[in-house]
Amino acid sequence: xxxxxxxxxxxxxxxxxxxxxxxxxxxxxxxxxxxxxxxxxxxxxxxxxxxxxxxxxxxxxxxxxxxxxxxxxxxxxxxxxxxxxxxxxxxxxxxxxxxxxxxxxxxxxxxxxxxxxxxxxxxxxxxxxxxxxxxxxxxxxxxxxxxxxxxxxxxxxxxxxxxxxxxxxxxxxxxxxxxxxxxxxxxxxxxxxxxxxxxxxxxxxxxxxxxxxxxxxxxxxxxxxxxxxxxxxxxxxxxxxxxxxxxxxxxxxxxxxxxxxxxxxxxxxxxxxxxxxxxxxxxxxxxxxxxxxxxxxxxxxxxxxxxxxxxxxxxxxxxxxxxxxxxxxxxxxxxxxxxxxxxxxxx
Numbered sequence: 408x409x410x411x412x413x414x415x416x417x418x419x420x421x422x423x424x425x426x427x428x429x430x431x432x433x434x435x436x437x438x439x440x441x442x443x444x445x446x447x448x449x450x451x452x453x454x455x456x457x458x459x460x461x462x463x464x465x466x467x468x469x470x471x472x473x474x475x476x477x478x479x480x481x482x483x484x485x486x487x488x489x490x491x492x493x494x495x496x497x498x499x500x501x502x503x504x505x506x507x508x509x510x511x512x513x514x515x516x517x518x519x520x521x522x523x524x525x526x527x528x529x530x531x532x533x534x535x536x537x538x539x540x541x542x543x544x545x546x547x548x549x550x551x552x553x554x555x556x557x558x559x560x561x562x563x564x565x566x567x568x569x570x571x572x573x574x575x576x577x578x579x580x581x582x583x584x585x586x587x588x589x590x591x592x593x594x595x596x597x598x599x600x601x602x603x604x605x606x607x608x609x610x611x612x613x614x615x616x617x618x619x620x621x622x623x624x625x626x627x628x629x630x631x632x633x634x635x636x637x638x639x640x641x642x643x644x645x646x647x648x649x650x651x652x653x654x655x656x657x658x659x660x661x662x663x664x665x666x667x668x669x670x671x672x673x674x675x676x677x678x679x680x681x682x683x684x685x686x687x688x689x690x691x692x693x694x695x696x697x698x699x700x701x702x703x704x705x706x707x708x709x710x711x712x713x714x715x716x717x718x719x720x721x722x723x724x725x726x727x728x729x730x731x732x733x734x735x736x737x738x739x740x741x742x743x744x745x746x747x748x749x750x751x752x753x754x
Contacts, residue, residue: 422480424481494510497554507574671699
């Protein structure tokens with residue numbers, strides 16, 4: 408990456424997951440070991456999936472005993488729900504007992520992990536189960552990277568793509584998100600363009616994120632074609648008008664030369680009518696962007712409904728007629744409480 412948010416530190420504070428080869432080499436030397444053990448440690452953490460330093464057989468027994476209590480930073484699987492389509496939703500238990508959700512989404516050619524960035528979410532979007540459960544804290548870098556390693560180990564398959572679309576608002580946890588992007592790219596070995604960060608839109612945060620000039624994909628959760636509807640769905644939209652958000656998005660495209668993906672959840676009778684499609688196309692005219700339409704996954708807490716197939720296709724057709732790049736993303740794993748936050752709430 409052109410910017411390396413996870414800078415070389417003079418002193419490493421465990422957990423060790425999220426640290427680079429250089430970081431780990433420095434750390435082992437601080438423990439009185441030769442620098443080459445840093446590369447060994449890196450390999451065991453990121454590629455062999457070790458969960459305890461005592462299990463690293465290439466290390467001297469005496470040193471393993473001395474560092475036995477140093478945490479690597481791995482979670483445990485609290486619950487696992489498998490859908491008929493092969494999607495697996497995990498509840499992961501963190502060191503402090505908090506529970507987060509992670510999803511492994513397999514296809515014939517790839518394995519995508521949807522990671523969380525916070526315990527809960529402070530954004531309180533009206534249609535989202537996570538938002539109904541409140542917010543507890545940000546996730547640390549190791550807790551984000553661990554989600555990818557956990558899914559990779561459980562599937563016994565290399566993760567090819569990561570989307571930051573689970574619980575939480577990534578741009579309210581920017582430092583740890585940037586550090587985890589660096590680690591996933593440089594340590595785990597996932598290409599930058601296979602990493603996607605989703606945001607509902609926080610004033611000035613997209614502009615700040617653009618300055619890192621990363622090659623990751625930015626996905627903006629729009630969900631409405633005008634300010635009035637957006638405020639009904641997203642409380643944070645009230646002080647941050649749609650016009651200002653789109654202006655910031657245009658700046659992002661100009662700085663990074665990367666198109667933005669706009670997420671748009673289709674809610675029957677609310678934001679899925681033909682005039683909504685026309686408004687959306689007008690908002691994005693002349694924009695280097697792509698629209699992901701997401702038919703709504705119902706949750707118990709609210710009465711929104713999923714549109715019919717005909718209504719979805721009509722919306723798509725209008726956007727295409729207006730020369731707006733669009734695709735429909737049907738959620739995987741519906742039978743496994745697929746809406747973000749549902750499984751955690753039920754367990």
